[in-house]
Amino acid sequence: MTQQPLLELHGITKRFGDALASDHIDFNLYPGEIHVLLGENGAGKSTLMNIIYGLSTPDAGNIILKGNSVKIKQPRDAIGYGINMVHQHFMLIPVFTVAENIMLGHETRWGFSLDKKKASQEIQQLSQDYGLEVEMDALVENLPVGLQQRVEIMKALYRETKILILDEPTAVLTPREVEDLFRVMRNLTEKGISIILITHKLKEVMTIADRITVMRAGRVVGTTSPSKSSEEELAVMMVGRKVVLQIRKKPLQAKDVLLDVKEFTVSDDQQMEVLHQVSFQVRAGEIFGIAGVQGNGQTELALALAGLLPFNRGRVCLAGKVMPSLHPRVLMNHGWAHIPEDRQKHGLVLPYSVADNQILNTYHQPPFSSLLRRNKEVILVNSTRLIEQYDIRTSGPRNPVSELSGGNQQKVIISRELDRKICCLLANQPTRGLDVGSIEYIHQQIVRLRDQGVAVLLISSELDEIISLSDTIAVMYCGKIAASAPSDHWTKEQLGLMMAGYSPPPKSLTWGNRKLL
C-alpha cells in the first residue's frame, strides 16, 4: 500500500501509576482496511483504543489524522473527526427505542423539539444503504445481542464515521451472527470505512483481517497479515511462548455414571418454565459438553444443579445417591464442585481477600476453623500454597480478589473448587473473557480432572471449546436437549445449525432426551 495512512499513531505512551499500559506505540490504518489489533487481556489494546477515542489522554506521542496532528481530549472530539467505537459492553440504553439510541447525542431538532420523524427517515435511509435491517421502534432490551450490535454500528454510521473501532465484537455472538457481522464489516470497508477490530480469537483474525498488529504487555510485537502468518505463529507472538492450541487427552475410559439428571424441570425467577424435562448422564472420566446459544436454558440448568435456583420436578443422582434436595453445602459434601458462569457474582466475594475467597465453601470445617474461631494462620498458609500451585498472579493472599485480572480471579475459583476430593465438576463458561494463556491453563486443569476420573459437565457457548474438550456433546435449544452424541459424530456445521434450531440432527443421533451411546 503506497497511499497515505488515514490514521497514524506515533510513540503513544500511557502510564497508570508504575505500569506502562502503552509503551511507545506506533500504529497506522489505511482507508478501507480491516486492521486487527490482537493481544491478550491486559496487553493494552483497550487502553490504546480509549486513547484514540478520547476516553483517556496519552502521556506522550502524536495522533495524526490524514497527515495533520490532532489532539483528542474527549469522545466528542473523536466523533467530530469521524472516529467511532463499538464497545465490548454495549453502550445502549435498554429502555430506549432503536431510533432514540441511534440519535442520542446527535439529535435532529426542530426548534426545541426532537424531530423524531426526520431522524427515523434518516436512519431508515442508512439501514437501506448499508443493508442493516432493524426495527426502528423496538425497545433495545427486547432485541437479541446480534441486533443490538447492529444498532451500535448504526449509531456510528449515523455520526458519519470514517474509522470504526470494534472492541471484541464477536464475544457474545453465535457463529451465524459472527458471519453476519463479517459480511457487514466487508460492506462497510467497501464504502471506504476503515475498521479497527480488537480481538483475541485467532480463527476470526485469519478470516477477516487485512493486516494484523499484535500487542503484548503494552508493546507492539509486530505487524503482519493473514497470508504471511499462521494461527500458531500469532499465538506465539501474542503470548510470548509456545501455546498448545490443540488439547491432548487420553482416550475415553468412561466408567460408572456419577451424575444422573432425570426429567429436570426448572422455572426462572419470573416463573416461566425454561427447562423442560432435561435428562442426561455423565460418567466418571467423561467430559459432557452442553453447547447452545446463550439463553436456551443453560444458565438455569447450571444454577439449579448448583442449588442456586429451585427446580420444579426431576431427580438428580450424584455418585449413585439420589439427592433429596439440592443445597450448595449438601452438594459440596457429596463431592460437587462448581465453576459458575458469572465469576464476580456467584463465584467470588470481590472485596474479600484471595485467602478468604479460597475457603468460601470450607471455612466452617477444620482446619480452617475451630469451634468459634477462624484459624487465620492456617488460612494464609493454605492460600500461599494454592497461589503457588495454581500460579495465581497476585501480590499476596491478603490482596482483595477484586484487584486481580479476570484470568487470575478464575484461577482463585478453580483453586478453591478443585483442591478437594471431588467426583463431579460443573464448569459453566469457564473461560469466558479470558486470554489465551489462561484458557490453555484452565483447559488443562479440566482435562486433568477428567483423566483422574471426575465427571465433568461443561457448559459453554464457545463452540471450539466444546468441540476440543468434550467426549460427548449435547446441544441445548429452547430449554431442551435437542440431541446428544459422542463428539466425533458431530461436525462443527451440524452443531452450529442445531444450536440455531435449524436442521434435524445427523442420522446417527436420536432426538429428545434419549441418549445415544
Next chain:
Amino acid sequence: MFQKYINSRCGIVRGLSFLVLLVILWSYFYDSAITEAVLASALRQSTPLALGALCGLMGERSGVINIGIEGQMLLSAFVGFLVSVWTGNLLFAVLTGVATGAVIGLLLAFMSVSLRIDQILGGTVINILGFGLTGYFYQVGLNTKGKLQSISLGPLQDIPLLGPVLFNNPPITYLTLVLVLVVHYVLFHTHWGLRTRAVGEHPRAVDTLGINVFLMRYTNVVLGGAIAGLAGSFLTLEAVGSFERGMTNGRGFVALAVMIFGKWTPIGSWGAALLFGLAIALQTQLQFGGQTIPHQFIGMLPYLLTVVVLAGFVGRARPPAAVGTPYTKE
C-alpha cells in the same frame, strides 16, 4: 408476560380514576358546596406534592436520588417567609424561596455527583440541615403583610364544579399545572430530556457519546431544587401565610411516593398527587363532620394511602437503572 402486567396496571389506574370520579359526581349532586370545597382543597393540597414529585423525578431521571426534598422545601419556605417579612414583596419572596431550593439542590449535586457521597446520606444531611437551621433561627411572632391571593379566570370560573375548583386559584397553583406540562414536554420531547433520561439509565453510554454526564446531573438536580423551592414558597407564602417549625410535615417524603406511583413521569405524578391531595382534603373534611370515628384514625388516611401505594406498586414500577450510583470516569 410483560405486556400483560402493563395492561393490568393500566386497568388498576383506570378503574381507580373512574371510581374516584363516580364518588365525586355522586357527592356533587348530594352537596355541591362541600364537594367544591373539598376538591379545591384537594388541588391546593396536591400542589406541594406535585412540585416535590417533579423535583424528585428530575433528579432520579438523571440518576440522582433526592430524599432531601423535605429539607429543601422547609428551608425555602423559611427563607421565603423571612424575605416576605423583611421586604413585604411577595414576588421577591417567592423568587428567593426558589433560589434557596436551587442552592440546596446545588449542594446535593455537589455531594452526590462530585464528592460521590452515598445519595441517601446526602439527602439526609439536607433534611437535618433543614430542620436544624429553620428550628434554630425561627422566631415566634413574625408576621407577613399577607399571602398570595387567588386570581379568578373570569368567565371560566362560572363552569359548574370545574370553575370554582380549577379557575379560581392563587398563582403557584396555576404555575404547578403549567410546570407539570413543561417538565413532561422537556423530558419526552426535547433532546435535553432524551439525554437526561439516558444519563439516568446508562451514564457511561452517554459519556462515550461526548455528552457531559456531570453537567446533565448538576443541571437537573439544581432545577429540581428550584421546583422544590417553589413548593416551599407555596407553603408559607400562598397556603398558610406564616412559618411554623417542621411545617412541611412529611410532604417531601410523600412526594417521593407520589413520584413512584406516577412511574417517574410528570403527568402520572400529577395524577398521583391529586389522589393524595384528595385523601388529605377528605381527612380534613371528615374531621369536621361526624364524631363516630376518632380523628386520629381519619388523620392516618394519607399515610395509609402512602403505605398501600408503595407496597402495591413499588415492585412493579421500574426506576431509572442508574439511579443512586455516582458516575466515575475511567
